[in-house]
Amino acid sequence: MFGDMQIGKCLKLHDNLPIDDSIINIVDGKVKQEVQIKLQNVECGELELEMEWLPLEQ
Template sequence: MDSLLGLLRIRVKRGVNLAVRDVRSSDPYVVVKMGRQKLKTRVIKKDVNPEWNEDLTLSITDPNIPIKLTVYDHDTFTKDDKMGDAEFNIKSYIEALNMDLAALPSGTTISRIVPSRDNCLSDESCIMWSDGKVIQDICLRLRNVECGEVEIQLQWINLPGSKGL
């Protein structure tokens, strides 16, 4: 097993204008995958603008592996419908974690990532120093679907005894 660097807490905040997959609505949930890890949120019934505000935690051993997020529509009697996917990497976030930030005032923007063909960002994403933590708010535009975005926030959890960054 690779050595553990730490944990990445992904707060899945909400979905915006998700695709309709049932009659006039959807029952969405989010699956987050990185390597062999797979985590999912609870299902929100009949809502194309769901608020999950749920924390999913990944163990990070290789920060170069992209994280894939997929939204599904929960169906009782048939296979769940895919409602789009997005991928993001945490390289810029990890770089920010490695900086000496302790002297910065809370609320300082460390770096900005702009939407490009290489990422699924729908808006500029800022990596911030806030209350002694590095956080990143991300709004992901879903691919392979007619519409929809998912808002998430990243936060690092250092583990005692882990290799660290």
């Protein structure tokens, strides 16, 4: 139904942990978002997540 496209963006703010803005895309008909988060209370580290949004009812 939809081609690949950007449908949203979560902005990095000074009081939250994401490293960069997070883009929400439709890829192959699926809604996906990639997020990079800086770990706290550790010497160093980052966590990279790719989330796929699913409907609660199918």
